[in-house]
Amino acid sequence: MVSARIVAVDYYLPAGELTNEHLSIQFPEWTVDKIAAKTGIRTRHIADAAESEASMAVMAARALLDNNDIETSSIDLVLLCTQSSDLSRSAAATVQRQLGLRSGIAAIDINLGCSGYVYSLGLAKGLIESGVAKNVLLLTTDTYSRYVNAADKSVRTLFGDGASASLVAGSAADTQHLFAFAYGTDGAGGNALIVPNGGHRPGQDIAPNSTADNRGLVSNGFDLFMDGPAIFNFTLNVVPGTVDSILRKAQLRLDEVDLFVFHQANAFMLQHLRKKLGIAPERFFISLENSGNTVSSTIPIALSEAQKQGVLQPGMKVMLLGFGVGLSWGGAMVQW
Template sequence: MSARIAAVDYYLPQEVLTNADLSAQFPEWSVEKIASKTGIHRRHISAADEFSSDLATAAGRKLFADHGIEPESIEYLIVCTQSPDFYLPSTACIVQEQLGIPTTAGATDITLGCSGYIYALGLAKGLIESGQVSNVLVITADTYTKFINPSDKSVRTIFGDGAAATLVLGDGAADAITAITYGTDGSGAKALIVPSGGLRSGGSVQPKSDPAARSLEATQYDLYMDGPDIFNFTLDVVPSSVSKILEKAGLTEDQVDLFVFHQANAFMLEHLRKKLGVPAEKFFVALEDFGNTVSSTIPIALTEAERQGRLQPGMRVMLLGFGVGLSWGGLITTW
């Protein structure tokens, strides 16, 4: 059996945080300035009583309803999240019950962020092509906004909450998901970190992630991002990853019909597009209404590209995720 992406859909929380809302709190940042720096106009925010399992369940139900999928048919569930409801049990166990997936199905979490969708697809492919199951439901869900210090405008302008659900089936062509590449550099772990709230809270964080060093009054989590470090890391690993994926796939860049990268921010994506020499019409961006939804940016972008007619059956698509970890991964999929 060969694995393929059969269906994708997403869910966003109802509450919306606009650039006007942020500008009202931070008058030194105009609506235009926020939009020009990030490419984002609004982002969706999970409610106080809304958590990753809720978003994941809503995304799964939407996929089932919109694509005529029966919960009873699911044989394995992977939930990718860095904002789990609890330390234990796994979020996947909660979502399995909420979605009515059979108790005979496997269910597990993976804890990855910006590269998580690629890793989850790789695991789904392995489960299917090794004959363990015939399908896998991959759900990405993150509520990063719950980690953010409300006075930290640098990350409040970027991140939004959301979830996406992808059905991977074992009835595809041999090259439906191929040329998967991975990468990890834990030396950059502190470049994007939640320094509080875990078992090691406060013990080993670098000084500049300390809220006091950022002139912030500490809250419960105080997510920290070293923007320049993340930017430089991205410029280093993305071009080499693209080359490696193309080499593994036996393709040239012009044989790829669409490039869908992790939707970090518009400035970074445009810089990467120009560095790689990818024509704008082959480089899909879906940030304006969503923000950076971490593990869900790629499947949200895929859904939007399909709805807008930019993604058609038979097209070769390069997917590439990169960020927190530091971690990256990419692949070629035939739609």
């Protein structure tokens, strides 16, 4: 049996930073400590004008390839998850060229936000275990800072730019390394986290409360709108049921999971989820202090950090769970 697994994971954060000190000067009613206490974030990285989703993905991929001695010629499929792509050329195609990957390979963009890493892992598994690909370069990358209105403190304190790269490859094995996938979608709730005028359509009819005027903002019409309490409630509603269905599919109990690595949306919401689920803090990895919410990159950044810190060890059973924009959610078990 061929079993797909995550062989290695790495990430890239742009050099530019937006710290709580910067934000607190602009929004004095939110002190440095208040932002840190509420969000768990002290700094976010912001792509400069010369950077793009594709160039950040290339940087993450170079770190992965160099640090793990992976030959570019071994890559036979690129899956790139982003919501910041060029309208015409896919970011995956730009990455294929800039990394010097072979031309006889597939390179595909996937449009998903905070659930995107789990969905991309599921796709990579299917492609590998059905014999379509052997070595999948899985990239996540977003420049959400370009959608964030500088005057909108609620989203500006949360989101940062970043990219990740994972090598997902198949090997002959008796055990499954990526398993018990559980997915969900609620397009009806999508207005709670949206760029209202995205997709070349007038946005007022899809998200009436999200216009800049209603938010007291001066806008170019392409700002990210977030209904924080609606997203919070959505997450509290769907995450416990998804955890249950992953455990059922995996035939595991909650206490048999060694580590939980959820989408790093913000610490306030993650702690609520952790308590509601009854998970001990030492088994629930939180790592967003230095990067913020980097959309589909938060889970692989957290995995990489957990590995560097020695928290994530070979053989561990890890539950991944992503949730957010769409609305979309998905989780799975990883045998590390």
